[in-house]
Amino acid sequence: MRQRSLVILTSVLATGALTLTACGSRDDSGDKSNSGSSTTFTIGVDAPLSGENSTTGLGIQYGVQVAVDDANKNNWVPGVKFKVEALDDKAQPATGQQNATKLVGDKNVVGAVGPLNSGVAQSMQQVFASANMVEISPSNTNPELTQGKNWQTAKKRPYKTYFRTATTDELQGSFAADYAYNGLKKKKAFVVDDKQTYGAGLAKIFAEKFKGLGGTVVQTDHVNTGDKDFGSLVTKIKNSGADLLYYGGQYDESSLITKQLKGAGVKIPLFGGDGMYATTYIDVAGAAAAGDLVTSVGVPVDTLPAAKQFIETYKAKGYKGDYGAYGGYSYDAATAIIKAVKAVKDANGGKVPSDINDLRSKVVDEVQKSDFQGITGKVSFDQYGDTGNKQLTVYQVENGEWKAVKTGTAS
Amino acid sequence: MNTLPQQLANGLLLGSMYGLIAIGYTMVYGIVQLINFAHGEIFMTGAFGALTVYLYILPDGTPMAAAVPLMLVGGAIVSVLIAVGAERFAYRPLRGAPRLAPLITAIGLSLALQEAVRNFYPNADKALAFPGLDTTHDIGSITIKDADIFLIVSAIICMSALAWFVRKSRTGRAMQATAQDPDTAQLMGIDTNRIIVIAFAIGGFFAAVAALAFGLKYGSIDYRMGFLMGLKAFTAAVLGGIGNIYGAMLGGVVLGIAETLASAYINNIPGMQQLGGQSWANVWAFVLLILVLLFRPQGLLGERVADRA
Numbered sequence: 001m002r003q004r005s006l007v008i009l010t011s012v013l014a015t016g017a018l019t020l021t022a023c024g025s026r027d028d029s030g031d032k033s034n035s036g037s038s039t040t041f042t043i044g045v046d047a048p049l050s051g052e053n054s055t056t057g058l059g060i061q062y063g064v065q066v067a068v069d070d071a072n073k074n075n076w077v078p079g080v081k082f083k084v085e086a087l088d089d090k091a092q093p094a095t096g097q098q099n100a101t102k103l104v105g106d107k108n109v110v111g112a113v114g115p116l117n118s119g120v121a122q123s124m125q126q127v128f129a130s131a132n133m134v135e136i137s138p139s140n141t142n143p144e145l146t147q148g149k150n151w152q153t154a155k156k157r158p159y160k161t162y163f164r165t166a167t168t169d170e171l172q173g174s175f176a177a178d179y180a181y182n183g184l185k186k187k188k189a190f191v192v193d194d195k196q197t198y199g200a201g202l203a204k205i206f207a208e209k210f211k212g213l214g215g216t217v218v219q220t221d222h223v224n225t226g227d228k229d230f231g232s233l234v235t236k237i238k239n240s241g242a243d244l245l246y247y248g249g250q251y252d253e254s255s256l257i258t259k260q261l262k263g264a265g266v267k268i269p270l271f272g273g274d275g276m277y278a279t280t281y282i283d284v285a286g287a288a289a290a291g292d293l294v295t296s297v298g299v300p301v302d303t304l305p306a307a308k309q310f311i312e313t314y315k316a317k318g319y320k321g322d323y324g325a326y327g328g329y330s331y332d333a334a335t336a337i338i339k340a341v342k343a344v345k346d347a348n349g350g351k352v353p354s355d356i357n358d359l360r361s362k363v364v365d366e367v368q369k370s371d372f373q374g375i376t377g378k379v380s381f382d383q384y385g386d387t388g389n390k391q392l393t394v395y396q397v398e399n400g401e402w403k404a405v406k407t408g409t410a411s
Numbered sequence: 412m413n414t415l416p417q418q419l420a421n422g423l424l425l426g427s428m429y430g431l432i433a434i435g436y437t438m439v440y441g442i443v444q445l446i447n448f449a450h451g452e453i454f455m456t457g458a459f460g461a462l463t464v465y466l467y468i469l470p471d472g473t474p475m476a477a478a479v480p481l482m483l484v485g486g487a488i489v490s491v492l493i494a495v496g497a498e499r500f501a502y503r504p505l506r507g508a509p510r511l512a513p514l515i516t517a518i519g520l521s522l523a524l525q526e527a528v529r530n531f532y533p534n535a536d537k538a539l540a541f542p543g544l545d546t547t548h549d550i551g552s553i554t555i556k557d558a559d560i561f562l563i564v565s566a567i568i569c570m571s572a573l574a575w576f577v578r579k580s581r582t583g584r585a586m587q588a589t590a591q592d593p594d595t596a597q598l599m600g601i602d603t604n605r606i607i608v609i610a611f612a613i614g615g616f617f618a619a620v621a622a623l624a625f626g627l628k629y630g631s632i633d634y635r636m637g638f639l640m641g642l643k644a645f646t647a648a649v650l651g652g653i654g655n656i657y658g659a660m661l662g663g664v665v666l667g668i669a670e671t672l673a674s675a676y677i678n679n680i681p682g683m684q685q686l687g688g689q690s691w692a693n694v695w696a697f698v699l700l701i702l703v704l705l706f707r708p709q710g711l712l713g714e715r716v717a718d719r720a
């Protein structure tokens with residue numbers, strides 16, 4: 001008897017389990033069969049969403065979110081809906097690479113926006129290239145990413161799947177040097193960087209251009225990311241007689257440096273790149289930030305008539321983060337991917353290719369051909385994947401806010 | 412301009428902060444032979460405790476002179492509670508377990524505290540501004556801030572009080588006895604569990620003092636600030652001779668000065684430009700540690716403890 005009841009119990013359990021699994025698989029296939037009328041594709045986002053740089057990182061995530069919402073609401077691609085999957089890379093190359101692998105492995109992802117940091121991008125490019133999936137960074141500015149290691153002498157594009165809507169440090173560093181020397185009339189610069197791909201690259205370009213214009217680089221130094229005490233560095237700067245401190249790196253360290261610098265009675269401005277262009281810089285540095293400067297890519301989003309609606313939506317939704325630096329560029333990056341999907345669909349007789357690999361590689365080709373009016377200006381890419389929009393702006397801290405002081409096109 | 416006095420002052424200040432944190436490592440190690448790797452996070456939570464008092468409890472516009480003592484109280488309550496709680500719930504159940512178990516627990520606790528602050532403290536996923544004491548004073552060729560004075564004065568007071576406490580008070584002597592031989596101390600009627608709790612509490616309090624000084628001096632705190640400071644303080648404790656409270660302070664000051672001087676002057680030595688500057692400061696600090704340990708494995712002030720090896 002006992003044996004028999006055991007058999008019954010087992011078979012009941014087995015039947016139950018099978019039914020459940022069947023239910024599960026039916027749900028799955030239900031999703032797919034629905035996709036005939038309305039397919040949902042995912043646009044991946046990779047940015048630092050926590051910790052260092054997260055203010056700007058969240059601006060990227062929600063910039064993409066606004067674009068995707070607009071696409072869904074206005075039916076940009078008929079029959080296709082989009083959603084966002086945002087992954088946190090914590091500004092670390094290894095995490096970025098894991099995220100890239102995850103996005104590539106997800107068969108619903110058509111393309112990715114991000115990352116924020118050039119150093120992280122280096123670790124992700126290869127992953128996206130092997131999967132033939134498009135990656136558009138709204139903020140990477142290191143020239144090597146698009147123009148190869150020897151970009152100064154022989155430009156060669158390393159990955160054809162990588163694009164960016166931000167312009168490069170080559171232009172940004174030169175623009176800063178030009179403003180420092182000709183605009184601010186500074187002659188002696190102390191140059192510091194954080195040894196990261198972005199910071200060191202930018203500082204080097206600045207120093208070369210500044211010397212080229214006739215200025216002097218009195219000394220250079222490097223800091224570690226995560227450092228808090230810059231007492232020794234500040235004393236050196238004080239003693240060097242520099243009239244400008246140029247910093248290549250992020251706001252996490254530079255906001256502390258400027259605070260300790262002014263605290264030691266050294267009233268010279270700190271000049272940095274777009275990595276410092278965030279409200280957190282002013283929040284942390286407080287009054288010490290007054291007069292500090294940054295260059296950032298593009299023109300201020302607030303002044304662009306086309307971006308007015310974007311900013312309203314962003315604020316109305318109460319999204320976190322700072323859209324000021326890259327929100328608009330993230331919006332345009334996501335739009336480029338969405339428009340590419342539409343172009344692929346139209347070219348394919350109104351049907352989205354069913355093979356995701358086929359779709360991804362066609363999207364890469366279409367992104368390359370992008371040519372439309374985005375909210376930050378004209379969106380197009382040159383043969384290296386660099387943006388055609390080469391505008392830059394110098395911002396200065398005035399009454400606790402970043403104010404645009406000069407906009408121009410880099411030459 | 413001769414920068415040496417200023418650089419020495421920078422180093423001394425940084426070192427005092429290392430020393431204050433190092434006390435927590437060294438006292439706990441001296442008594443239970445546990446390296447409490449969560450101590451850096453106890454330091455971090457102290458800073459958040461102090462900031463909470465400033466932001467959410469004190470009315471706006473409280474003068475800093477009145478705010479600082481209250482912030483210290485707030486920070487100390489948080490740090491001491493967490494330190495004692497960690498002892499009670501994470502380390503005590505593992506007492507007598509192999510050494511590796513509490514060590515791994517400490518590392519886990521450290522991550523748990525970091526993530527707890529990041530997730531549950533408002534806006535703590537990025538750096539938070541901390542009210543500073545930024546008025547500067549020029550003494551000869553040295554410029555120091557009010558926050559620096561707070562740091563150095565509180566370090567001196569704390570250390571003197573601790574030295575008196577350990578040497579003269581009844582509990583302090585019980586502490587020495589427990590450090591020497593816990594089993595015999597227990598046989599002599601000392602409640603060793605209580606002594607261990609007190610050691611954790613003192614470590615927590617010192618960490619809170621250092622955390623407040625950190626906030627006032629640098630004007631910004633974040634949830635990861637404990638990691639590097641904890642590591643440096645641990646290094647200071649080893650450098651000075653772990654288990655020895657004077658060693659912790661001396662080790663801190665030596666480490667701070669070494670880092671600062673290395674960062675300031677090494678690149679002036681011909682042929683060494685590439686090895687100097689701020690980014691190499693840590694390297695030189697650890698070179699110093701290795702050298703000291705090569706010639707004095709017990710640390711600068713450490714005693715040889717044959718029976719414990």
